[in-house]
Amino acid sequence: MARVSFAYGLSLFFMSVIPGAWLRTAEGAGLLSSDGTVAPTIFAEMSAAAVRTGAVNLGQGFPDEDGPAEVLEAARAAIASGANQYPPGRGVPDLLAAIAEHQQRFYGLSVDPGSEIVVTAGATEALTATILALIDGPDDEVVVFEPYYDSYAAAVALAGARLVTVPLRRGDFQPDLDRLAASVSDRTRIILVNDPHNPTGTVFSREVLDEVVRLASLHDAIIVTDEVYEHLAFHAPHTPIATLPGAAERTLTISSAGKTFSTTGWKIGWVHGPAALITAVLTVKQYLTYVNGSPFQPAVAVGLRLPDSYFADAAALLARKHGILADGLRAAGFDVSPPQGGYFTVADATRLGGEDAAAFCRALPERAGVVAIPLSAFVSPAHREQYSGLVRFAACKRIEVLEEAASRLASSSSR
């Protein structure tokens, strides 16, 4: 009988393969190796390397500073006032109202808080519940841009559907429109777009967004957008796809409080869209987590109602941090692709001998005292070559941390 070894958790035990959807999930996420070993994610591996070596961790995207004081205080107050039991299945009414107000205020979108929104355990649950709800068999396809956030491939595999990837060009990280059109067909159930984009930091051009809507309409597909970096676009206000002509009726818009308010551990996300689609997502979501985060939900409502200056300042500060990181990376010999939004800067390590970015990143903690993630972690195995040499660095850290990382990288490259 085949055997699988688990390289994490109870690390040293072997057992017969346990059949189940988890296997294709591991495979979809690129964690199942040919010898049957289930590897830890690269994020876990690199975070462990940071702890072991004392390296500055620019791997995983979480801020190292607290978010707005009034939001944190609202969570404390909610606990003190007894918001400690199950909230309603769709979410706390005040948060539902705040999400609807936010979509109207920033984007002019009208959303009915009673029927068109569900609060979820982060954007991650919104994505997985949506994919599980809408996929109906192995011939269904989900089209994503590649590189892609790692949960997409795992969730599509869990749902038993096919992932169809459209490459983002090296350089501007926009897709080729003909390639996009060729990838969408009547088998396409979902076109999943993350904008601003992790890991590349790209913001998709209006042309690309229009083409997504055109193709979705032509093939009767649903557009699912992951907009967790909506308030961290640096050059122009964010454009939700749902605001494009003809899009709202077939779009589920997903976001989360984690990045906007530096509360990634609270796991408060949401999805909004037409009531019938939201009913489908809620039907699955209620048997995944049912509900979560009752004291955090009213606190996120406070955050969503903060003045415009909060959102503008957060984006400006993050852009400044990216600038510090980019200067350090250039001084160390990387070729930097400046991001247009989000937490991450992508840099090419080829000139530093890093054509194999995974090997380069594995050596970087010892070599330079810095942890980063190879872009290959966000690419299906067959396409890794196309993104060789590219490394993702998180800029969502304190300025002194970024300066320390920059100086370590510069001094390691001059040695």
Ligand SMILES: Cc1ncc(COP(=O)(O)O)c(C=O)c1O
């Ligand atoms: C593109 C993207 N989508 C979703 C998530 C997950 O969001 P959440 O923590 O709200 O589940 C992340 C987190 O890094 C992300 O980068």
